[in-house]
Amino acid sequence: MIDLENYQIDGLEQLLSPSLVLFREIMEANLAQTIRLCGGADRWRPHVKTHKTREIVRTQLSLGITKHKCATIAEAEMLAEEHAPDVLFAYQLVGPNIERMARLMDKFPGTRFSSLIDHPSPALELGQHMARRGKTIDVLLDLNSGMDRTGISLNQQALELYELLATTPGLRVAGLHWYDGQHRDPDPGQRRLAVLQGWRQFLGFRDRLLLNGFDVPRVVASGSGSFSILAETGEPNLELSPGTTTLYDVDYLERFPDLNLQPALAIVSRVISHSGGSRMTLDVGHKACAADQPAGKRLYFPSLANAREVQHSEEHLVVESPCATNYSVGDVLLAFPRHVCPTVHVHQALHVAANGRIVDRWVIAARDRILTI
Numbered sequence: 001m002i003d004l005e006n007y008q009i010d011g012l013e014q015l016l017s018p019s020l021v022l023f024r025e026i027m028e029a030n031l032a033q034t035i036r037l038c039g040g041a042d043r044w045r046p047h048v049k050t051h052k053t054r055e056i057v058r059t060q061l062s063l064g065i066t067k068h069k070c071a072t073i074a075e076a077e078m079l080a081e082e083h084a085p086d087v088l089f090a091y092q093l094v095g096p097n098i099e100r101m102a103r104l105m106d107k108f109p110g111t112r113f114s115s116l117i118d119h120p121s122p123a124l125e126l127g128q129h130m131a132r133r134g135k136t137i138d139v140l141l142d143l144n145s146g147m148d149r150t151g152i153s154l155n156q157q158a159l160e161l162y163e164l165l166a167t168t169p170g171l172r173v174a175g176l177h178w179y180d181g182q183h184r185d186p187d188p189g190q191r192r193l194a195v196l197q198g199w200r201q202f203l204g205f206r207d208r209l210l211l212n213g214f215d216v217p218r219v220v221a222s223g224s225g226s227f228s229i230l231a232e233t234g235e236p237n238l239e240l241s242p243g244t245t246t247l248y249d250v251d252y253l254e255r256f257p258d259l260n261l262q263p264a265l266a267i268v269s270r271v272i273s274h275s276g277g278s279r280m281t282l283d284v285g286h287k288a289c290a291a292d293q294p295a296g297k298r299l300y301f302p303s304l305a306n307a308r309e310v311q312h313s314e315e316h317l318v319v320e321s322p323c324a325t326n327y328s329v330g331d332v333l334l335a336f337p338r339h340v341c342p343t344v345h346v347h348q349a350l351h352v353a354a355n356g357r358i359v360d361r362w363v364i365a366a367r368d369r370i371l372t373i
């Protein structure tokens with residue numbers, strides 16, 4: 001599944017552990033492949049939560065990717081500092097984030113910010129606040145694609161909410177948001193059926209808006225499991241928003257091998273205790289690797305056939321594998337996270353590998369909740 005030949009680095013033993021290594025050529029290949037699957041850089045609105053890193057934003061901008069999505073004000077600020085021209089805050093603005101957004105708009109007039117709405121009361125509060133501040137913010141109606149996380153159902157109330165967004169001072173209605181991240185079937189045929197079934201319902205709703213005389217300037221839709229399927233519909237004004245495809249991870253590699261992407265990020269880990277048998281302990285505890293995946297399924301070690309994670313605590317991972325006898329205390333192993341986004345979030349920086357050597361260190365700047373605003 002992962003060929004370690006593609007992940008060779010001179011001087012790997014010199015690196016601190018646990019720490020992250022980004023394989024730059026693999027990330028660049030993932031970016032190129034995602035752009036190809038989207039049908040162009042202008043059709044991709046990557047979610048920045050996957051990497052939270054300025055240098056990766058710069059790489060994306062250099063490839064002509066000008067639209068971004070984010071989930072925190074710090075991510076939005078980092079994007080604006082990097083001169084990203086169009087930033088969608090893919091969250092409903094509530095509480096202090098409303099004024100924080102107004103301050104972002106003050107500080108970065110060169111960036112066009114937008115946000116999501118799925119309920120009338122935050123819509124009115126946001127509109128009133130922006131109007132008081134002499135501003136108008138673009139808002140997209142967040143629709144529930146069946147994921148049942150956020151978004152309003154496709155019904156009459158949703159039509160009325162769209163009308164409210166179109167008529168509330170301080171708001172400018174900018175279109176629809178459809179995140180269908182629930183489609184994770186590893187069978188590409190089944191996944192396609194489910195994605196397109198949801199999409200037909202979406203189109204029915206969008207068409208009702210158009211028939212009622214509303215403008216739907218843009219649609220922001222999809223995650224890694226659905227974007228290539230929606231891209232093929234050729235729908236105009238569609239922006240596809242996979243995020244994980246930039247770095248990719250083992251979970252998605254197992255589920256979506258059809259995307260032809262490879263994990264670009266690994267954790268450098270070391271053996272810190274060894275029983276001498278098939279069991280050994282590594283330093284990649286859940287302070288170095290996301291713990292949102294089920295215990296026993298958080299990391300993949302290409303060099304440890306049939307490894308079983310038998311214990312995972314803050315600083316320790318106990319694994320059992322017949323290959324453990326090949327290793328001694330102090331040896332280095334590359335571990336691939338099953339969920340890359342929250343793994344990146346627990347590290348301060350990442351090493352960058354290119355041409356088989358470490359060439360740089362990039363700070364994961366937006367892991368902080370607050371930059372300046």
Ligand SMILES: Cc1ncc(COP(=O)(O)O)c(C=O)c1O
Pocket residue numbers: 047069090179181222223224225241242243244245
């Ligand atoms: C609203 C939203 N958009 C886009 C994405 C990116 O999806 P993926 O991680 O499948 O690439 C996510 C991921 O959680 C999300 O929550």
